[in-house]
Amino acid sequence: MTVQPSPADPAATRVLVLNSGSSSVKYQLLDMADHSRLAVGLVERIGEETSRLAHTPSGEGERRERTGPIPDHEAALKAVAEELAADGLGLDSPELAAIGHRVVHGGKWFTEPTVIDDAVLKEIERLVPVAPLHNPANLTGIRTAQALNPGLPQVAVFDTTFHTTMPEHAARYAIDVRTADDHRIRRYGFHGTSHAYVSRETAKLLGKDPSEVNVIVLHLGNGASASAVEGGRCVDTSMGLTPLEGLVMGTRSGDIDPAVVFHLGRVAGMSADEVDELLNKKSGLVGLCGDNDMREIRRRVEEGDEAAKLAFDIYTHRLKKYIGAYYAVLGRVDAVVFTAGVGENSAPVREAAVAGLEELGLAVDSDRNAARDGGPRLISPDYARVAVAVVPTDEELEIAQQTYALVNAPAA
Known part of the structure; x- marks a missing residue:
């Protein structure tokens, strides 16, 4: 499944990576011109009185923390946007090309990273029964980020994508085929972004x-x-x-x-x-x-x-x-x-x-x-x-x- 994006402004070289969990948001802002990290942070215990945001800008900037109740993901991402803006790295920056979202489960249909639209959101939502702990939180992060900057491209990068090349004899369980197909029961695999990155870097190490x-x-x-x-x-x-x-x-x-x-x-x-x-x-x-x-x-x-x-x-x-x-x-x-x-x-x-x-x-x-x-x-x-x-x-x-x-x- 592919959605064709509009070409990005060539001057926009930054990507914000969001990993939204059920009660946390991890984030990094990277400049793809040199792969430098401009900011790294974590919001944890979302929905609790003891919520905490830790933000570390690159270079000479010191780590900053804020504690106190952060009621939901919308508030968490707004707080992240404020921290980035304080460093001149706000979500409205013309240098920001896109937001990349980690999405845990993409089934067998998402075989590559995908620009998010309504159809993509519906498919991620349809996969909730096979990823009830992860996909709902990923969806919340995506929708909140879309609301903060509706014109910015949002891209889903799936943990399962790297494993969609598995042959059927490796991906299928030996159960009734109709039951398996009706309920999407097969082997999907996870940690795909890590396996992809590390396998390539290993080849590089071997020359x-x-x-x-x-x-x-x-x-x-x-x-x-x-x-x-x-x-x-x-x-x-x-x-x-x-x-x-x-x-x-x-x-x-x-x-x-x-x-x-x-x-x-x-x-x-x-x-x-x-x-x-x-x-x-x-x-x-x-x-x-x-x-x-x-x-x-x-x-x-x-x-x-x-x-x-x-x-x-x-x-x-x-x-x-x-x-x-x-x-x-x-x-x-x-x-x-x-x-x-x-x-x-x-x-x-x-x-x-x-x-x-x-x-x-x-x-x-x-x-x-x-x-x-x-x-x-x-x-x-x-x-x-x-x-x-x-x-x-x-x-x-x-x-x-x-x-x-x-x-x-x-x-x-």
Whole structure:
């Protein structure tokens, strides 16, 4: 689905990236002339008396905070606009080319970033049943931003878009086809902007074109997902209809026998909502050991805590299974790459995930793995047949790049 934008003013090189959650708004203002960040901020606890806005301008500007009730997203975005205007970066600036919105679920119909109009909004709304926690908040952010500057192009960049290249045999669940089609049940995948960005940056790190490289990307944050990327195109990913499937996460179970849901209903008398709450918010690492912060889990492991050790072992065992599975899917792997908060910062996770896979050409150099370095880097020894890398993700830059490219595309 594509909406053709009007060509942007060539002097307008700035893009505001908005990520609207149910009670928060994260934002960054980027100048696409040099990819610099002009401002970064967060509004949190929207709708509470203890709402907070933290705004940091680039350069010499100091971080500013305001606290107090922010009743809704409209008030939150108005406050963001005021902070930007105070730095001469207001939403009415002629240098602002567009606003790029992170939208979690675009189904299989949105295969590229899309300029938002009424039809696009209706389709995002129709997808709410398969993304009830995310799409409503994304819609609120879009509508509020439209009201603040009706003439400014608004672009939706979907978490699912990168994964729409999956072949049907990877995207389909083995259930009745008519039931699946009637209710849009298939594997969509998420974290797509991160997987797209990191797979390209990994190819660059290897000195190759993305079309020449097969990469397994491990996006490991509080939410976690893996993808198999063949020549720049996703051919499989671990998350499915929702972000629950796949790897063990901070509070989500990841892969589980579907019959567990029926069992809990019959034996424990749990409702569907209660099981949903259990699997999404009370499982994963926090369900296993009470913590979802990998730093705290590692501290407990080093102190001999058995629950923390078991949680860590389950987490890394699942990672290893997906590396092996996606190695088989791809047939040839040029790199396994770790990204996001845990992937970029936890050397023990990276080491444990790769340990024992030497026959597949994978190994980690302990010194390189332990080194603290914020940039893209190889952590495998020189002799390794398959590169192991750490590549910091930048989802905001990816959204800004896709947004800017779309609004500056020549008219068809």
